[in-house]
Amino acid sequence: MTDATPSDSKQASEHGGNIREQSSVVIRFSGDSGDGMQLTGDQFTNTSAVFGNDVSTFPDFPAEIRAPAGTIPGLSGFQVNFSSNELYTSGDTPDVLVAMNPAALKANLEDLERGAVIIVNVDAFTKNNLRKAGYTETPLGKDGLRGFEVHEVPLTSMTRAALEDAEGLTTAQKDLCKNAFALGLAFWMFERPLETTIKFYEEKFAKRPQVASANTKVLKAGYYYGENTEALQSRVRVPSRLAVTPGIYRRLTGNEALVLGLVTAAQKAKRPLFYGSYPITPASPILEGLSALKHFDVRTFQAEDEISAIGSVIGASFGGAFSATASSGPGIALKSEGINLAIVLELPMVIINVQRGGPSTGLPTKTEQADLLEVLFGRNGESPVPVVAPATSAECFDMAIEAFRIAVRHMTPVYLLSDGYLANNSEPWRIPDPDDIDPIEVTNRVDPEGYQPYMRDPHTLARPWVIPGTPGMEHRIGGLGKRDHSGEVSYSPKDHEEMVLRRAEKVARVADFMPPTTLTGPAQGELLVLGWGGTYGAIAAASDEARKEGLSVATAHLRYLNPFPKDLGNILGRYRQVLVPELNLGQLSMLIQARYPVRVIPLNKVQGQPFTIREVLEKIRTVLSPQGTTA
Amino acid sequence: MIEAVVDAPVTVDNKLTRKDFVSDQEVRWCPGCGDYAILAQMQKVLPEIGVAREQIVFVSGIGCSSRFPYYMNTYGLHSIHGRAPTLASGLKAANPDLSVWVVTGDGDGLSIGGNHLIHCLRRNMDVKIILFNNRIYGLTKGQYSPTSLPGHRTKSSPLGSIDYPLNALSVAIGAEATFVARTQDTNTKHLSEVLRRAAAHRGTAFVEVYQNCVVYNPTAWDHTTDPEVRDDNIVFLEEGEPLVFGKDADKGIRMNGQEPEVVELGNGVSRDDLIVHREGMKNTAYAYMLSRMEDPEMPLPFGILRCVDRPSYNQLLTSQIEAAVEESGSGDLAALYSSADTWSVES
Numbered sequence: 009m010t011d012a013t014p015s016d017s018k019q020a021s022e023h024g025g026n027i028r029e030q031s032s033v034v035i036r037f038s039g040d041s042g043d044g045m046q047l048t049g050d051q052f053t054n055t056s057a058v059f060g061n062d063v064s065t066f067p068d069f070p071a072e073i074r075a076p077a078g079t080i081p082g083l084s085g086f087q088v089n090f091s092s093n094e095l096y097t098s099g100d101t102p103d104v105l106v107a108m109n110p111a112a113l114k115a116n117l118e119d120l121e122r123g124a125v126i127i128v129n130v131d132a133f134t135k136n137n138l139r140k141a142g143y144t145e146t147p148l149g150k151d152g153l154r155g156f157e158v159h160e161v162p163l164t165s166m167t168r169a170a171l172e173d174a175e176g177l178t179t180a181q182k183d184l185c186k187n188a189f190a191l192g193l194a195f196w197m198f199e200r201p202l203e204t205t206i207k208f209y210e211e212k213f214a215k216r217p218q219v220a221s222a223n224t225k226v227l228k229a230g231y232y233y234g235e236n237t238e239a240l241q242s243r244v245r246v247p248s249r250l251a252v253t254p255g256i257y258r259r260l261t262g263n264e265a266l267v268l269g270l271v272t273a274a275q276k277a278k279r280p281l282f283y284g285s286y287p288i289t290p291a292s293p294i295l296e297g298l299s300a301l302k303h304f305d306v307r308t309f310q311a312e313d314e315i316s317a318i319g320s321v322i323g324a325s326f327g328g329a330f331s332a333t334a335s336s337g338p339g340i341a342l343k344s345e346g347i348n349l350a351i352v353l354e355l356p357m358v359i360i361n362v363q364r365g366g367p368s369t370g371l372p373t374k375t376e377q378a379d380l381l382e383v384l385f386g387r388n389g390e391s392p393v394p395v396v397a398p399a400t401s402a403e404c405f406d407m408a409i410e411a412f413r414i415a416v417r418h419m420t421p422v423y424l425l426s427d428g429y430l431a432n433n434s435e436p437w438r439i440p441d442p443d444d445i446d447p448i449e450v451t452n453r454v455d456p457e458g459y460q461p462y463m464r465d466p467h468t469l470a471r472p473w474v475i476p477g478t479p480g481m482e483h484r485i486g487g488l489g490k491r492d493h494s495g496e497v498s499y500s501p502k503d504h505e506e507m508v509l510r511r512a513e514k515v516a517r518v519a520d521f522m523p524p525t526t527l528t529g530p531a532q533g534e535l536l537v538l539g540w541g542g543t544y545g546a547i548a549a550a551s552d553e554a555r556k557e558g559l560s561v562a563t564a565h566l567r568y569l570n571p572f573p574k575d576l577g578n579i580l581g582r583y584r585q586v587l588v589p590e591l592n593l594g595q596l597s598m599l600i601q602a603r604y605p606v607r608v609i610p611l612n613k614v615q616g617q618p619f620t621i622r623e624v625l626e627k628i629r630t631v632l633s634p635q636g637t638t639a
Numbered sequence: 640m641i642e643a644v645v646d647a648p649v650t651v652d653n654k655l656t657r658k659d660f661v662s663d664q665e666v667r668w669c670p671g672c673g674d675y676a677i678l679a680q681m682q683k684v685l686p687e688i689g690v691a692r693e694q695i696v697f698v699s700g701i702g703c704s705s706r707f708p709y710y711m712n713t714y715g716l717h718s719i720h721g722r723a724p725t726l727a728s729g730l731k732a733a734n735p736d737l738s739v740w741v742v743t744g745d746g747d748g749l750s751i752g753g754n755h756l757i758h759c760l761r762r763n764m765d766v767k768i769i770l771f772n773n774r775i776y777g778l779t780k781g782q783y784s785p786t787s788l789p790g791h792r793t794k795s796s797p798l799g800s801i802d803y804p805l806n807a808l809s810v811a812i813g814a815e816a817t818f819v820a821r822t823q824d825t826n827t828k829h830l831s832e833v834l835r836r837a838a839a840h841r842g843t844a845f846v847e848v849y850q851n852c853v854v855y856n857p858t859a860w861d862h863t864t865d866p867e868v869r870d871d872n873i874v875f876l877e878e879g880e881p882l883v884f885g886k887d888a889d890k891g892i893r894m895n896g897q898e899p900e901v902v903e904l905g906n907g908v909s910r911d912d913l914i915v916h917r918e919g920m921k922n923t924a925y926a927y928m929l930s931r932m933e934d935p936e937m938p939l940p941f942g943i944l945r946c947v948d949r950p951s952y953n954q955l956l957t958s959q960i961e962a963a964v965e966e967s968g969s970g971d972l973a974a975l976y977s978s979a980d981t982w983s984v985e986s
Contacts, residue, residue: 058982258979282733302963304970312758319725327733442972476714479693486717
């Protein structure tokens with residue numbers, strides 16, 4: 009439907025109502041941040057995944073923990089796209105909106121297209137709530153909702169009625185169960201089984217069985233409400249996927265994938281993992297996830313500030329651990345001096361930047377890709393760092409391992425650029441067999457004979473990683489200018505220039521070890537869409553659709569942003585035009601134009617939200633129309 | 640005077656000598672700098688603490704004192720301004736067998752790195768922090784520091800400093816450091832004894848060393864070095880002994896209500912009336928009171944103000960890891976990957 013893949017709709021008749029079949033549906037739950045919308049969306053997603061759909065989710069929550077109830081800033085939303093086909097994104101526009109109050113209706117209405125289904129909790133449309141949402145009169149039944157299929161459901165009173173006999177719960181506690189009613193109704197609409205969620209309630213509220221049974225009761229009440237009232241005309245069936253690689257699957261967010269990837273890298277090298285970090289949105293879940301993994305010899309250090317976090321990581325790397333930190337733009341700015349020290353000490357570590365809307369504090373919970381130039385150039389002096397960027401949430405797992413491979417092979421800090429979208433978006437992940445992941449070979453020199461701290465591997469130019477505690481190899485290193493090979497402090501002009509060139513060359517040689525860039529679509533032709541990071545889904549889906557329309561469009565998605573892959577120049581030269589969509593004002597565009605003899609067409613967006621498939625598709629159509637832009 | 644308690648892991652032949660700790664680097668401090676004496680004492684003490692040379696790491700920030708690691712033939716990290724405690728913390732967490740030393744100064748440790756210092760102390764990270772205090776910025780050529788006295792005229796305070804200074808010991812005790820001591824560059828015997836005790840401490844050992852900057856603040860410590868007056872300005876703390884000082888050991892410190900006061904011994908005042916030094920008091924109040932004794936009203940306390948047992952961060956971290964392995968077994972990646980709702984897709 010809103011996925012670019014055209015959906016095949018057909019009528020199916022079955023007892024209990026009309027059932028239409030659709031290949032994919034987008035549903036969005038929206039309510040107060042205390043209404044349990046994240047949990048509701050999560051449960052809908054798990055049930056759909058277990059049912060056999062592809063799923064992609066996007067939570068959208070406020071920066072404030074509890075903004076005033078009933079207001080637009082206090083809203084928390086969760087969007088689920090579920091499909092019989094492969095999904096690329098969490099969907100452009102919802103087919104179904106569940107609005108728990110007037111603010112939820114008001115804030116989300118602009119994202120809907122006519123024909124969409126809206127379920128509102130009519131009990132919440134009180135004078136007071138309408139005022140808090142900025143309505144002067146109720147929108148229900150008015151012109152503003154014409155063309156939508158609106159269902160006014162008394163969620164609160166139905167929930168209370170269902171729990172009339174429930175003992176040991178206050179009215180406020182009963183009202184908290186109303187999200188279960190909405191979920192039950194959604195399960196009925198889309199023919200989902202209730203078992204996964206009932207099991208979840210039983211486990212989550214194991215110590216409060218009355219709460220578990222209340223939620224289960226209300227969940228069923230919501231389901232039966234759909235069945236009995238026939239208020240909802242349309243039931244929709246989204247069959248399970250057919251062509252899926254067999255295996256065991258789970259859902260994974262980008263942050264969860266980074267946790268698993270970092271631990272895996274350390275385990276694959278048989279090293280402890282040291283993770284020094286200061287809490288910051290949207291990177292904190294990585295710290296939280298790793299802190300629970302001490303049995304993997306994970307040593308998490310919640311530092312007193314961002315500077316301490318990078319300092320501790322440098323110290324731990326000197327001490328021989330696999331070391332990593334994560335932050336977001338403002339924290340990365342604070343770490344920049346430390347990262348430069350790491351560059352000069354030539355020690356391996358992984359620095360993750362989960363980008364958010366900037367500058368300054370900006371939009372902590374929203375996504376953006378505007379830190380690419382920060383990580384490349386936001387430090388004093390000539391300061392080269394390899395930069396990698398996963399394209400999807402699940403790929404965060406692979407790229408965390410790849411970042412460590414680069415770090416130890418080339419003895420350098422490595423940046424991994426994630427973003428708020430990848431961090432919070434979840435998608436199915438086929439669970440790999442850990443034995444299928446190659447070990448990470450690490451050599452720590454122990455032979456003092458002929459050892460010099462800055463002697464270099466002839467291929468990679470990496471210096472030896474010698475761990476304190478190794479007899480006979482005591483040495484001192486620091487941030488001062490130095491002579492290559494010996495590493496001795498030197499202020500000589502020639503030594504300085506040689507070191508600057510060596511470090512640059514060392515990082516440039518990372519490109520010798522990269523896999524070829526993957527191209528989708530024609531190997532040459534009219535248009536190449538070149539992207540990086542979390543915009544992959546929108547670009548891939550839009551380009552697929554454009555090719556179906558007969559347009560000559562290829563896509564390449566860069567996982568390596570510094571250095572660029574060696575084949576990139578050749579690839580760029582094979583297309584008449586190059587389109588670069590980015591959630592910034594053209595940072596990759598600037599880098600590409602500086603390096604290669606092409607003029608790129610930028611597509612930029614800085615609204616704290618990911619691209620929609622349609623935005624990219626329309627730009628492709630415009631560029632390739634006879635009146636379109638020409639390079 | 641001070642009993643050295645050596646219970647650090649003994650891993651080597653004890654045949655190392657001072658020379659084994661002298662690096663091949665030419666020392667580049669100004670002639671007459673107090674740093675030379677501290678370096679010499681460190682090189683003298685380290686062979687005696689029973690730790691193999693390769694297990695010792697010196698970490699520093701920026702400043703004259705921070706050149707120290709280059710001159711020690713151990714492992715060394717010369718890092719960035721104020722951040723040495725953070726590198727030392729990560730290093731010790733990654734590699735707990737090492738003996739990790741931080742060398743810092745009044746600017747590096749109390750100004751730009753003040754935040755890191757107090758957090759390292761409160762965590763009781765198992766590192767030794769030696770703070771060279773000369774009440775001036777030396778490497779940047781003579782601006783006032785956070786320990787410069789009010790009214791001090793320097794290049795950046797030509798009319799006199801209007802900053803109130805920090806007292807390094809009070810800061811350390813305020814952060815509940817488990818080992819807090821003061822000594823001086825020129826008093827080499829005392830200095831070496833304090834370093835020995837610091838080396839043996841489990842947890843953060845914080846040592847303030849009065850250090851003379853011969854170029855930019857050469858008179859800062861005259862009242863503690865001039866043989867004519869120094870004994871009247873310093874009280875040496877000795878465990879279980881009353882606080883007695885003065886050239887002829889004729890003065891002491893006793894409590895008057897809630898305040899310490901200086902008294903002359905004799906005329907009915909005996910040693911029994913004086914405060915008896917106890918470095919192991921759990922409550923920080925006594926050590927803090929000592930740290931507030933400042934000249935000219937009171938003698939300056941030298942020695943170990945506080946030395947208490949408290950599990951170090953590193954001991955706690957190691958126990959958590961051991962307990963986690965005990966409870967869940969050594970990490971199993973396959974089990975970790977599957978620790979969520981899963982579903983199976985059949986071929």
